[in-house]
Amino acid sequence: MSALAVLVLLAVLVWIGWYGPKKVKLHRLHRDALDALEVLDARLRAVHALVLEVAEAIRPYLPEEAARGEDLAAAAGAPYSVASAAQVGRHLAAAQALRMWLHHGLGTAEAPPRMAQSPAIASMTRLLAEHDRAIADAAAAYNRAVYAVTVAGWLLPGNSGIGQLPYYEARAAELRRAMRGDAKAAMAALQSSFAELHGDEFEQSMARLQQQRLLMVKTAVAVPLGALVLGIAITLASGFLLGGLAIWMFVGSLVLGQVPFMRLRKAVKLAALNRIAAKLGLLYHHKPKPPIARFSKSNILARPEFVKTDDGFEGTHNGLYFWVCEARVGMKGRDEPFDGLLMEVDVPWDFRSHTVVMPRHFLTMLSWAKPPKHLAQVELEDPEFMGAFAVASDDQVEARALLTPAMMSRILALGRSRGRDGLQLAFIEKRLIIAIEMNKAGEMFELGGAFEDPYSDITDPKQFRTLLRDVGFVLDVVDSLKLHEAWPGRTSSPPQAMLATGPSN
Amino acid sequence: MESHTIVLAIALLVLGGGYAWYVSLINRRNKALEALGSVDAQLQKRHDLVPNVLTAARRFMEHEKDVIERVTALRAAVQQPYAPTDPDQVRRHLEAEGALQQALGRLMLVAEAYPDLRSSQTMITAQQTMAEVESNIAAARRFYNTAVNNLNSAVEIWPGSLIAALVGVRALPFFEVEAPDMRKGIDAGAYLGGGGQPVG
Numbered sequence: 202m203s204a205l206a207v208l209v210l211l212a213v214l215v216w217i218g219w220y221g222p223k224k225v226k227l228h229r230l231h232r233d234a235l236d237a238l239e240v241l242d243a244r245l246r247a248v249h250a251l252v253l254e255v256a257e258a259i260r261p262y263l264p265e266e267a268a269r270g271e272d273l274a275a276a277a278g279a280p281y282s283v284a285s286a287a288q289v290g291r292h293l294a295a296a297q298a299l300r301m302w303l304h305h306g307l308g309t310a311e312a313p314p315r316m317a318q319s320p321a322i323a324s325m326t327r328l329l330a331e332h333d334r335a336i337a338d339a340a341a342a343y344n345r346a347v348y349a350v351t352v353a354g355w356l357l358p359g360n361s362g363i364g365q366l367p368y369y370e371a372r373a374a375e376l377r378r379a380m381r382g383d384a385k386a387a388m389a390a391l392q393s394s395f396a397e398l399h400g401d402e403f404e405q406s407m408a409r410l411q412q413q414r415l416l417m418v419k420t421a422v423a424v425p426l427g428a429l430v431l432g433i434a435i436t437l438a439s440g441f442l443l444g445g446l447a448i449w450m451f452v453g454s455l456v457l458g459q460v461p462f463m464r465l466r467k468a469v470k471l472a473a474l475n476r477i478a479a480k481l482g483l484l485y486h487h488k489p490k491p492p493i494a495r496f497s498k499s500n501i502l503a504r505p506e507f508v509k510t511d512d513g514f515e516g517t518h519n520g521l522y523f524w525v526c527e528a529r530v531g532m533k534g535r536d537e538p539f540d541g542l543l544m545e546v547d548v549p550w551d552f553r554s555h556t557v558v559m560p561r562h563f564l565t566m567l568s569w570a571k572p573p574k575h576l577a578q579v580e581l582e583d584p585e586f587m588g589a590f591a592v593a594s595d596d597q598v599e600a601r602a603l604l605t606p607a608m609m610s611r612i613l614a615l616g617r618s619r620g621r622d623g624l625q626l627a628f629i630e631k632r633l634i635i636a637i638e639m640n641k642a643g644e645m646f647e648l649g650g651a652f653e654d655p656y657s658d659i660t661d662p663k664q665f666r667t668l669l670r671d672v673g674f675v676l677d678v679v680d681s682l683k684l685h686e687a688w689p690g691r692t693s694s695p696p697q698a699m700l701a702t703g704p705s706n
Numbered sequence: 707m708e709s710h711t712i713v714l715a716i717a718l719l720v721l722g723g724g725y726a727w728y729v730s731l732i733n734r735r736n737k738a739l740e741a742l743g744s745v746d747a748q749l750q751k752r753h754d755l756v757p758n759v760l761t762a763a764r765r766f767m768e769h770e771k772d773v774i775e776r777v778t779a780l781r782a783a784v785q786q787p788y789a790p791t792d793p794d795q796v797r798r799h800l801e802a803e804g805a806l807q808q809a810l811g812r813l814m815l816v817a818e819a820y821p822d823l824r825s826s827q828t829m830i831t832a833q834q835t836m837a838e839v840e841s842n843i844a845a846a847r848r849f850y851n852t853a854v855n856n857l858n859s860a861v862e863i864w865p866g867s868l869i870a871a872l873v874g875v876r877a878l879p880f881f882e883v884e885a886p887d888m889r890k891g892i893d894a895g896a897y898l899g900g901g902g903q904p905v906g
Contacts, residue, residue: 580852598744602845688841 234346489513499627512646519685554596741850766823
């Protein structure tokens with residue numbers, strides 16, 4: 202009984218001395234995040250009034266779009282509870298959809314000329330730009346607050362419910378507008394000078410994490426030793442009735458001591474990947490949600506049973522939007538799940554066909570390893586390409602317009618460097634989707650040697666060279682296909698969903 | 707096994723093989739005709755573009771009537787109906803298209819000397835559309851040439867040649883990218899001021 206009392210006392214002391222203050226801090230950070238959300242929400246709601254004006258202004262030219270704008274405004278104005286992360290997420294997504302509608306509605310090159318020349322439209326466009334700047338600042342503050350809560354939540358074992366707020370994420374259309382230059386060039390600068398990773402916020406954040414880490418190292422040594430001593434004392438006090446207790450307490454505290462390390466490791470990884478992404482003008486997502494349906498339609502990930510994703514990035518390169526993430530996808534009829542990278546890059550022209558490129562090997566006879574049945578085989582002129590890949594499409598001419606000789610040689614080169622058996626591509630819905638199967642996919646975007654030495658300095662950006670190498674690999678893939686210059690003379694229009702109705706007058 | 711059974715088996719084998727070859731031949735011809743249809747669909751886009759170019763050109767290029775009239779005449783020529791299964795007619799049709807492409811290229815080249823025409827919105831749009839149409843034609847040509855290559859191999863290799871002659875399937879011409887006179891060799895001397903004759 203006395204041993205139990207000692208353990209309970211110890212737990213209470215730990216709670217009062219460590220867990221309690223952390224929990225209080227987490228609550229404070231959560232409150233800050235909610236305040237930031239309120240500010241962001243106010244900025245987003247300021248746009249709603251503009252939507253109604255824009256809807257009125259474009260109604261004579263595009264009545265269906267005007268009605269759609271009003272529907273979106275109603276959805277974005279619906280009440281929500283800040284206590285529910287799902288509701289906050291839906292609210293932010295609705296606000297995002299509304300802003301995209303505004304931008305497409307006001308800025309499209311395909312708008313009817315009379316509408317484009319309207320002074321009211323011009324003044325609204327200027328007003329929207331001002332709102333955008335205010336929203337961008339509020340969104341940055343909100344995302345920083347959410348990040349702080351997330352990290353604090355990770356470092357607090359047993360935390361549930363608090364800190365699960367979603368990020369306000371810029372989506373494709375915004376990223377296209379906010380192109381911050383060439384991600385590849387930025388990567389070259391980062392790789393040549395790790396100092397580029399520095400920044401006040403990053404340094405402060407990493408310094409805090411380093412302090413916690415050193416404390417954890419000490420705790421990880423002290424607690425098992427303390428548990429061992431306590432266990433021996435209890436064993437002696439109980440007259441050897443609890444003979445194995447000392448060993449169990451020692452081993453148990455050793456194992457439990459690893460949990461905070463794992464959480465810290467994750468926190469450091471998130472901080473570093475967010476920092477790298479920010480320096481490259483990309484957005485990082487810890488648990489991305491890729492549109493798997495497009496991959497299934499192309500039989501690239503046929504009949505998926507489960508999808509697990511990790512570490513995703515989105516952004517622009519050479520003016521083209523792309524996203525990429527790690528994925529593990531189990532499929533019916535296939536023993537081993539797909540392990541690798543999934544990727545999508547915008548194609549700068551409005552092709553309408555569906556063309557699939559798959560490795561040609563002995564597995565091609567299996568249903569999950571060959572193009573969908575409704576696509577016809579395409580026979581191209583390049584024998585090396587045709588030896589390596591099977592091509593199928595629903596439009597023989599457009600398939601050849603997409604797979605130009607230069608494009609074929611770039612895909613071959615990509616296949617040679619990444620292992621052609623694991624490379625699958627498809628042109629679908631104005632995008633190029635790519636799946637690269639890799640043996641050690643799960644090890645990508647993970648910290649390398651930084652954590653092997655418990656006393657290494659994680660504030661040194663050089664510790665993140667493995668992360669940089671992996672992000673560089675992704676950019677290399679996007680860059681190697683040179684989609685921005687692959688189809689000279691081709692043009693693209695804004696997304697069809699917005700202005701598919703065309704001028705009504 | 708009796709001898710007449712063996713003869714029957716061989717006859718069945720020959721008939722079966724001949725029928726399979728025939729099916730393959732017809733499939734290849736149909737594929738080539740489908741590809742020719744795709745080529746024509748893309749060429750039609752070029753034809754549709756020509757009137758816009760000519761309208762803009764007539765306004766600014768009064769001294770280039772010859773070029774304009776040639777394009778007009780060639781456009782009319784390429785729109786003449788033809789039989790896709792007749793290789794000679796297909797060849798003439800594709801050669802006429804080559805000539806139209808050349809004449810359009812020349813018109814665009816001459817238009818460069820007219821700044822007003824070059825900067826007119828109609829011409830700018832026409833040039834952008836033309837670039838896109840030409841890429842589509844190139845893709846359709848690759849489709850057609852691949853299909854023709856498959857057909858011609860089947861038609862020219864024995865016993866395909868025998869079966870093709872029996873059922874009246876003939877080899878189709880390739881869609882060459884340039885007009886035949888562009889294939890002539892270039893005499894570097896002429897460009898360097900040394901005179902000389904074209905080679906080839």
